[in-house]
Amino acid sequence: MKSGIGPEHQQEVLMRFKLLAAAGAFAAAAALVSSATAAEASPRQHGSHLASVHRGYTQVVVAPAVYALIQRAQIAPAPLGSAKAGPYKGTVAADFPIVGYRLANLRIKHAGGLSLSTPQRAIELRNFSIDLGRAKVSARVSGSIGDVGRVDLFTIRPSDHYSLGLVRLTLTQTAAGALNQTFGVIAFSSGETFGYATPRPFAQF
Template identity: 65%
Template sequence: MRKAILALLTVVLTLGMATALGAPAQATSAKHSGKKVGYTQVVVAPPVYDLIAGAGITPAPTAGAKAFAYKGTLAARFPITGYRLKGLQIKHSGGLSLTAGASTITVSDFTIDLARGRVSGKVTGTIGDVGRVDLFKIRSSDRRDLGAVRLTLTDTAAGALNATFGVDAFAENATFGYATPRPFSRF
């Protein structure tokens, strides 16, 4: 866990250095400025992607996110819209929907919270409007080729996925994917 936090902390410090060197003031705003200041790439763990595809669940980017095939799995990019150095947070727009038949779950507007070692997001779908919840725990990556840190499911996220799709395949602390923030990179 300590290595994962240090990896993402390096990204936040990079953001702070850029600000000190004259980056736009809105980039340090605690609020979503709506301006893109880079992106975070999330790669779905190959076994999870196989599970999703095998269950007939179709992923799709929403609200400005991008998704594409990547190393035999799926990657998505979410625009970084702001950050807060004081709270060690990186805010994003866009999201991802997962659909199977009439069942859908959409997660969006992610916030990486380094102080807590969590990633939260807004959750809506067949199960209703859940609101903002912790989706992932940030862990050390065991697949650096896929991402700087590993994202494991919270009990809430696993439960929402299982309830939406009528399965019991998702569990707390199971690896969902890998994330790499890329501040100031072209989206």
């Protein structure tokens, strides 16, 4: 008997399964790290800082096509605050330290941020929050367009390039509009891949 499920539908089901598996892995990691944090009896004093349980980071890799686009437009990416950024496989990657979890809603919170700027215009994206329950990534947005506040920037989708990231980040309509308005272009569209993300909750930042 032939299956009534075509190849395209099978591929979609497989991609959804991988996304759900990734969400489950993130949630399990969050639970383990949260338990370790709660078990820390008394933090040690180091100068003016308190030592805490290490919580890892999330790596975001800008899609090569987007990196080529922003280079042509002379838009420079740069890390903000405690984030780090540098060359990665022909594009650029940024690492954002994980600072908290909300297990009830499957959220992973981050410090630091990323700026995109030209000599005349700039946009800053800070304090990313991965919301696995809604399959969205939000951040606080400010810059030449003003202080926008926290908005959904990306939709989380299955990766089509696992060497760059576990999941794919596509632009929301709000994010595409903010980028186009900031830099006076029509280069960014809703649904287009902006980059790839891989949370690493136990890796050293």
